[in-house]
Amino acid sequence: MGTAKLPSDINQAAFAEYMYQWAATLTQSGANFPFILPVKADKEATGWKISLLKKMPEGNFDAAGVIQGTVEEVPGAGPVCMIRFFEGPAGMVDRRTAAPSDPQQRLNVLIESLPDVDTIMSTMPVALRNGVAKCR
Template structure:
């Protein structure tokens, strides 16, 4: 995993994101449009679908599926039902390797914010970073976990969680409703749809490598 960048680089990335809102918004809309038209069966949850409750945790047939979810409120971005017999350890390792390559200050993708990737027991976490109290902190986390679902087998769940630095640069007071606040935070992060768009290809490759 790539190391964190210096604080000055985080500040520069945040400033750059604010200086080019029009391009970033257009880029986000383009990615969302591509996601909706994609031939890859990758089920995206409705943007208003915020859920709360257990553990955060191609032939790819992707379907919505119920599963244990974190007690912390979150937005479910997508689900992917995995083929039987898949080496899930190898699959999650492959996805983590993909996620860690996206932490190179936008050298391979036009990210507005620095990204930090962390390995989880059954998946990975990607944190979008800004400076708070003189140090890099997460604005929002994309958490992907493989979980066992009754009658469905192994399912990859991709969820969005609010980070401790989510209030940075917020215009006006935060919504009092936690779900509304989470929704607005996710919509404000222009990197999220780009990550989700590229994740589809990463899932296909990870499945092919670990059948």
């Protein structure tokens, strides 16, 4: 979905924690409610992930899509925040038509079917800037 080059003097662990806190707050903040789908934030070793949940046929909830952010060292560039999108197990549940076979088209169709992705991504640039400012 995107990348953000981070300053070389950033505290990477603190930045990853800051972004996880943003994600966790985003899922609880009245400013962004109501999300159309249930949303869950998880901390990962070098970042965070936000799962957009859908009900499975068995009655449980699972991720339809996952926005993942990780802080990675890139040779020649230094620390970079990588933002990726993945299809979850519930991604194509309840489809009325066959899912596209092309992986890029499949992800595009999935992203378009999850309107909360736009809400989440629209708040991320400010969070990234604030995280950089606080973690240097």
